[in-house]
Amino acid sequence: MSKFEIRKRSKSEVTILDIYGELDAHTAPTLENELKQLIEKNFVHIVVNGSGLEYISSAGLGVFMAYIEDIRSQDGDIKIASLKPKVFNVFDLLGFPTLYDIVENEEEAVTRFK
Amino acid sequence: MRISASTEELEKIRKFVADHAREFGFGEADVSDITLCVDEACTNIIKHAYEWKKGKPIHIQLAMKNNEMMVTIVDQGKPFDPDSYQVPTPEEQLSRKKRSGYGILLIRKLMDHVEYLNRKSRNEIRMTKKR
Numbered sequence A: 001m002s003k004f005e006i007r008k009r010s011k012s013e014v015t016i017l018d019i020y021g022e023l024d025a026h027t028a029p030t031l032e033n034e035l036k037q038l039i040e041k042n043f044v045h046i047v048v049n050g051s052g053l054e055y056i057s058s059a060g061l062g063v064f065m066a067y068i069e070d071i072r073s074q075d076g077d078i079k080i081a082s083l084k085p086k087v088f089n090v091f092d093l094l095g096f097p098t099l100y101d102i103v104e105n106e107e108e109a110v111t112r113f114k
Numbered sequence B: 001m002r003i004s005a006s007t008e009e010l011e012k013i014r015k016f017v018a019d020h021a022r023e024f025g026f027g028e029a030d031v032s033d034i035t036l037c038v039d040e041a042c043t044n045i046i047k048h049a050y051e052w053k054k055g056k057p058i059h060i061q062l063a064m065k066n067n068e069m070m071v072t073i074v075d076q077g078k079p080f081d082p083d084s085y086q087v088p089t090p091e092e093q094l095s096r097k098k099r100s101g102y103g104i105l106l107i108r109k110l111m112d113h114v115e116y117l118n119r120k121s122r123n124e125i126r127m128t129k130k131r
Helices: A028-040 A058-073 A086-091 A106-111 B006-021 B028-049 B090-096 B102-110
Strands: A004-011 A013-021 A045-056 A076-083 A101-103 B002-006 B057-063 B068-075 B113-119 B122-130
Touching: A004 A028, A013 A028, A013 A058, A013 A106, A028 A058, A045 A058, A045 A086, A045 A106, A058 A076, A058 A086, A058 B028, A058 B102, A076 B028, A086 B028, A101 A106, B002 B006, B006 B028, B006 B057, B028 B057, B028 B068, B028 B102, B028 B122, B057 B090
Parallel strands: A013 A045, A045 A076, A076 A101
Antiparallel strands: A004 A013, B002 B057, B057 B068, B068 B122, B113 B122
């Protein structure tokens, strides 16, 4: 079974989600629930640190698609950092870099909220 | 390989495909692409053909011929009509809050050839990738 894990941290006003493992149709609900909870609590400045993400399919990308509008409507954003090249490639193939801030590292992602 | 239609099986499917693609002599970038496309095709079967009903069969067959890998995936669910598929743009998806439709797009982008066959209650997707 696919393994996926989220660890949550804060840096001032920003919530950092460190994601690990494989994000597919089986594990996508885990990320979905986490994002839902953050939106409910109005924690909408979110950085997803993908340095531990080994795999993503379109089901994983769909989670970002589903919640980004809600988050932006609350003056928040999801910024995505530190993706491995093969994971970034999937985002890139579907045109995500034009819609999302996808940056080299977490520090840069956090800075963009200032 | 015969598996039961469940997202729990996706990791096993990916391992099966990646191991064989490596054995067939593909480089890691191609192994990743082929593996992703099989995941996407199976996920679509689980979601759309079988509408999340667990326990339905999916057959996956891999073959190497003339420097080309052929992946054949068979299910017995609702047929997919490729002519009705419209390529989504990310902007459209955002505005409609939809999250599906990308799997087929990835398959079309990453594989060399894709075809769908529907015969009675049997659906077959054939995808090929040159080495």
